[in-house]
Amino acid sequence: MIFVTVGSQKFQFNRLLEKLDRMIEEERIHEPVFAQTGYSDYKPRHYEFQPFLSKEEFDAHIQEADIVLTHGGTGVIVGSVKKGKKVIAVPRLERFGEHVDDHQTQIVELFKEAGLIYGCTDCTELEEAFGKIRDLSFKPYESNTQRILDSIDSFISSCF
Secondary structure, three states, rough: EEEOOOOOOOOHHHHHHHHHHHEEEEEEEOEEEEEEEOOOOOOOOOOOEEEEOOHHHHHHHHHHHEEEEEEEOOOHHHHHHHHHEEEOOOOOOHHHHOOOOOOOHHHHHHHHHHHOEEEEEEEEEHHHHHHHHHHHHOOOOOHHHHHHHHHHHHHHOOOO
C-alpha cells in the first residue's frame, strides 16, 4: 500500500494529489493508495482519502504502507524512515501557494543526500520515483540524540 501524507499545516498540496490521481487513472500505479489530504481542496477520484487522521490512524497507515509519499516535512520523513519505510518526498513550493517559502527543497535534498529517501524536486518526477523505489535500498535511520546530549554534557562539564 502507498500512504500519502501532505501534513497538517494550513496549506494545500493539490499538485501532488492531482498528479497521483492521474497516475492511477492512467494505470501507472496499481496498488492501493490512501491519502491524508490536510487542507488541500482537491478531492481524489481514484484513491481513498481523509483530510485529517488521529495519531493512531496515522501510525496505522504508516505501519501498513510499503511506500510513504510525503511533502518535505521532517517529522513524517524521520518517523517513516525509523520504521524502515521507503519514502518518496516532494517539497511544497511557495510559488504554488503550498508554503511560505521553499525550505522543504533543502530538507528533501539533505535526506536524499544522506541516502535515507528518494527525493523529488517536483511532482513531474513521481513516475520515475515509483518506477525505481522498489529496487532501491536506503540507509537505516541513525539517531544523533545521544551524540548531541554527549556534546552538551561535555560543554557543561568544561564550564566548571
